[in-house]
Amino acid sequence: MKLTKTTNNETQTAIFGKEVLADILSRWSADIPLIFCLDGELGSGKTRFVNGMGKALDLNINRSPTFSIMRRFAIKKTLPAEKAAGKELFFHIDCYRLSNKEEAIGIGFDxxxxxxxxxxxxxxxxxxxxxxxxxxxxxxxxxIDKDKRKITVEEIKNEKY
Structure with a gap:
């Protein structure tokens, strides 16, 4: 799966994040962790996109965990099963301040x-x-310019799935 969209403002970026997560959850296996790796410069819309993803699960994610590195959110058990796809926790991790993989392992990422x-x-x-x-x-x-962003979502598969 590969999907590309151009957004013209922060609101559209958040809406796209919500749409992407809802679409993937509708067909994702409950037996596999769902991981998103965000790549872009400072101010490119990553946190706004995550905010939209949170809205798909009725979570309020309004800032990046740059200083705390990781934030954990419980997904409400009252959500319809097809909306949460068996997922119970949402982790938002910001690796900007991490120097190496050992620090990520140190916070429990593995x-x-x-x-x-x-x-x-x-x-x-x-x-x-x-x-x-x-x-x-x-x-x-x-x-692309001051407000416009090109966002590309691509699934990186493992042969066994």
């Missing part, structure tokens, strides 16, 4: 990313890419 009941969204994922298990979705953000 355990979190193997749990089939989680959604993990990672900003600055390129810093820990070698420890991210497939399958995952790579989401690339490109500045």
């Amino acid at each position: 355990k979190i990313s193997r749990d089939p009941k989680v959604i993990v969204v990672i900003e600055w994922a390129e810093r820990i890419k070698e420890i991210i298990s497939k399958p995952y979705f790579n989401v690339k953000f490109e500045h």
